[in-house]
Amino acid sequence: MVDVRYNIAFKLYPYEKVAAQSAPPQRHPVVIVGGGPIGMAVALDLGRRGTPVLVLDDHEGVGQGSRAICFAKRTLEIADRLGAGQAMMDKGVVWNIGKVFHGNEKVFEFDLQPEAGHKFPAFINLQQPYFEKFLVDAIRTAQAEGAPIEIRGQNAVTSMQQQAGIVTLDVDTPDGIYQLEADWLIACDGARSPIRDMMGLSFDGRVFEDNFLIADVRMTADFPTERWFWFEPPFKDSGASALLHKQPDDIWRIDFQLGWDIDRAKELKPENIRARVDAMLGEGAEYELEWTSIYTFQCRRMKEFRHGNILFAGDSAHQVSPFGARGANSGVQDADNLAWKLDLVIKGLAPAALLDTYSQERVHGADENILNSTRATDFLTPKSEISKVFRNAILELAQKHAFARPLVNSGRLSVPCVYDGLPLNGPDHADLPTRTRPGSACPDAPLDAGFLLSKFTGDFTLFAINSTVPTLNEVDGIRVNTVSLNTKDADPTGAIAERFLGNAEQALYLIRPDQHVGARWLDADVDAIKSAMRRNTGKELSS
Amino acid sequence: MSLNLDPNIPDPDGFYDELLALHQGLDKAQSDALNARLILVLANHIGDRQILRDAMQTAKAR
Numbered sequence: 001m002v003d004v005r006y007n008i009a010f011k012l013y014p015y016e017k018v019a020a021q022s023a024p025p026q027r028h029p030v031v032i033v034g035g036g037p038i039g040m041a042v043a044l045d046l047g048r049r050g051t052p053v054l055v056l057d058d059h060e061g062v063g064q065g066s067r068a069i070c071f072a073k074r075t076l077e078i079a080d081r082l083g084a085g086q087a088m089m090d091k092g093v094v095w096n097i098g099k100v101f102h103g104n105e106k107v108f109e110f111d112l113q114p115e116a117g118h119k120f121p122a123f124i125n126l127q128q129p130y131f132e133k134f135l136v137d138a139i140r141t142a143q144a145e146g147a148p149i150e151i152r153g154q155n156a157v158t159s160m161q162q163q164a165g166i167v168t169l170d171v172d173t174p175d176g177i178y179q180l181e182a183d184w185l186i187a188c189d190g191a192r193s194p195i196r197d198m199m200g201l202s203f204d205g206r207v208f209e210d211n212f213l214i215a216d217v218r219m220t221a222d223f224p225t226e227r228w229f230w231f232e233p234p235f236k237d238s239g240a241s242a243l244l245h246k247q248p249d250d251i252w253r254i255d256f257q258l259g260w261d262i263d264r265a266k267e268l269k270p271e272n273i274r275a276r277v278d279a280m281l282g283e284g285a286e287y288e289l290e291w292t293s294i295y296t297f298q299c300r301r302m303k304e305f306r307h308g309n310i311l312f313a314g315d316s317a318h319q320v321s322p323f324g325a326r327g328a329n330s331g332v333q334d335a336d337n338l339a340w341k342l343d344l345v346i347k348g349l350a351p352a353a354l355l356d357t358y359s360q361e362r363v364h365g366a367d368e369n370i371l372n373s374t375r376a377t378d379f380l381t382p383k384s385e386i387s388k389v390f391r392n393a394i395l396e397l398a399q400k401h402a403f404a405r406p407l408v409n410s411g412r413l414s415v416p417c418v419y420d421g422l423p424l425n426g427p428d429h430a431d432l433p434t435r436t437r438p439g440s441a442c443p444d445a446p447l448d449a450g451f452l453l454s455k456f457t458g459d460f461t462l463f464a465i466n467s468t469v470p471t472l473n474e475v476d477g478i479r480v481n482t483v484s485l486n487t488k489d490a491d492p493t494g495a496i497a498e499r500f501l502g503n504a505e506q507a508l509y510l511i512r513p514d515q516h517v518g519a520r521w522l523d524a525d526v527d528a529i530k531s532a533m534r535r536n537t538g539k540e541l542s543s
Numbered sequence: 544m545s546l547n548l549d550p551n552i553p554d555p556d557g558f559y560d561e562l563l564a565l566h567q568g569l570d571k572a573q574s575d576a577l578n579a580r581l582i583l584v585l586a587n588h589i590g591d592r593q594i595l596r597d598a599m600q601t602a603k604a605r
Contacts, residue, residue, distance in 0.1 A: 386575075393579035403587040 038314030045339030092124030205300020354538030426519025
């Protein structure tokens, strides 16, 4: 028996009995537990690299409910590398303007003003089920092209053992339990991760004593496509803060912050939700309730994301408050960081210690996200009388004075972290811009046709600007691509010079498979490049 | 620059008068809010994080 924990929005991988269920346990190089956005992104990335991967999900498709709705530029860039970016852009809602209110007063308005010269906007709003569906669509396309990815729906892992480098799983299905073995297991099974629990691993952090009511409403209103956020909203019973944000399909996300001591069942009654929404939207607003939910949240993470042959990614490894859209977005960056490393280790081209850097780099990212989202939460829900006094003082001053506006924190929107000071980073050159230092996610820039990031397709790439690059197709069996250009004729907006050269005349960048900068020089010989490659693939790590 | 803890306010009695007059007629909550706004305005003017940190520690150490 496999429990049904939620209803399905899109049935994408219906249960099918496979021969392995009635055969001796079969060994798989990689098993991913959990077919959410992170599990599917890792599967897609590994499969496109030719590494066989099996995804086990205890449902037959994508769960209902919009859940994560803000997807950041970096996430779209990663999805684009994996072949799913355009579908997300076509469906998603692009927004730039945010308005912040305190009671009836508008405190200020901001424009994300995305820097020009990027293929993707700062954010799109898109219901999570669509995000997941587009990843599965890309998996189907990749499968058709030969990528060795298998998805088994209604396959629930009920127990696991890790012994001598092999993970053995008991998997429950509508036809009963079977066993399988994995060399590597990736737990993408969410914040309540059963795998984490089976291993008895801790997941410590801070609980926030607050409940948030989500009401997704369907209406054809002529509100602008903006993010409206209220501190101490003026509408009846709307709680301590409220949010109104547009999604595709004429759906609007409305959030109310209800406090800690509430009667969940009562607050979830449609008539009570409608009373709140009516008060917010005004008399006579016509809408349907599309999806409602009450959530609480915590900020916490595992100490390590790698435990032997078991790797944790996404919410199973770290959980943040929703303010700043750092949950799903950071999980997709986990996937981006993990897939190439695991692929190299499985192919015998890098030591297993490279996977420790997955944990180090993404723990670093998780800490940054937890810090930011904790600070936003403390601003939204002051924990003492004096913190509320300061919070409201800031909101009051921000109405008149520009200086106070940067102090208003309704969520610092997700940007990728820089892996500063971490062991994979190769050499840097002080004359080159800080922004593109080793460890940073490579910024996009326009080319004559298309954009720079689409040239970095998932292998290591030498990016030579106004310089010659030594011929080098591989280092120690690892493929190295070359992208070479001259800013005189191939930098139509000057963005490449600004972002990658600064005042320097020329530069050579080593770009990692996840499009982070691995090393950079003004000029480098073959030995220097090989040495940086070895560092970037974990061959210089102690242990 | 370091935090200046030497006398620096011309006409100290006049300044103190102004500070008290500012709070004239306000209840506790209004005064607290006013103090918070004043701290924020002054902090922004100073801007230097190290000086602000030193000032906070000076105020806290008694």
